[in-house]
Amino acid sequence: QKEVEQNSGPLSVPEGAIASLNCTYSDRGSQSFFWYRQYSGKSPELIMSIYSNGDKEDGRFTAQLNKASQYVSLLIRDSQPSDSATYLCAVIVGSSNTGKLIFGQGTTLQVKP
Amino acid sequence: DAGVIQSPRHEVTEMGQEVTLRCKPISGHDYLFWYRQTMMRGLELLIYFNNNVPIDDSGMPEDRFSAKMPNASFSTLKIQPSEPRDSAVYFCASSRTPWVGGNSPLHFGNGTRLTVT
Numbered sequence: 001q002k003e004v005e006q007n008s009g010p011l012s013v014p015e016g017a018i019a020s021l022n023c024t025y026s027d028r029g030s031q032s033f034f035w036y037r038q039y040s041g042k043s044p045e046l047i048m049s050i051y052s053n054g055d056k057e058d059g060r061f062t063a064q065l066n067k068a069s070q071y072v073s074l075l076i077r078d079s080q081p082s083d084s085a086t087y088l089c090a091v092i093v094g095s096s097n098t099g100k101l102i103f104g105q106g107t108t109l110q111v112k113p
Numbered sequence: 114d115a116g117v118i119q120s121p122r123h124e125v126t127e128m129g130q131e132v133t134l135r136c137k138p139i140s141g142h143d144y145l146f147w148y149r150q151t152m153m154r155g156l157e158l159l160i161y162f163n164n165n166v167p168i169d170d171s172g173m174p175e176d177r178f179s180a181k182m183p184n185a186s187f188s189t190l191k192i193q194p195s196e197p198r199d200s201a202v203y204f205c206a207s208s209r210t211p212w213v214g215g216n217s218p219l220h221f222g223n224g225t226r227l228t229v230t
Contacts, residue, residue, distance in 0.1 A: 034218070042223075043204060043223055046218035100158070100169055101146065101219060103155060105154075106156070
């Protein structure tokens with residue numbers, strides 16, 4: 001079992017719709033979770049971090065965490081063509097003090113005008 | 114702040130040759146990571162350092178790979194001898210502690226695209 005798993009997609013949504021991206025992780029001890037966005041040919045950039053169960057909102061982005069189910073998700077409201085990218089879920093494996101950040105395979109999102 | 118600087122941007126080499134990738138982290142960052150990205154395997158952690166000390170190298174694929182961080186402002190990833198399956202984009206990233214609760218994201222360099230023929 002991979003440490004961080006995502007559906008590779010592509011996920012295609014029409015402009016203005018809600019895009020829902022999902023991620024599961026295997027290490028129950030993990031406490032820190034991140035979503036990175038990567039445009040084609042570019043390096044990943046952080047868009048959200050979440051540490052506690054529940055929802056965290058930042059503009060059009062909402063991260064959701066359920067540690068009991070070992071599940072992290074990212075919702076993008078009012079999706080725009082500029083949101084088309086690969087979204088990488090990342091988890092610090094084990095204690096947050098280790099700093100070992102593992103990425104999922106990434107989900108490719110396509111927002112169609 | 115110049116960001117994480119990697120060199121070269123592109124490297125094309127023949128199988129069997131030695132390849133050295135270089136990274137300068139952001140000043141003041143005490144964590145440095147080397148990742149490799151391919152379509153098949155995604156973004157894989159190869160090794161990371163804290164305060165110039167290697168903490169976890171379990172992701173280094175084989176003895177052909179080695180990484181060093183002689184000081185806080187420089188790290189190298191060396192592949193010797195290189196093989197076609199090493200072709201990938203290699204990213205260096207840096208960050209500072211603490212992770213938990215802090216806005217201390219990983220800052221990535223632009224990557225080195227390695228092609229081994």
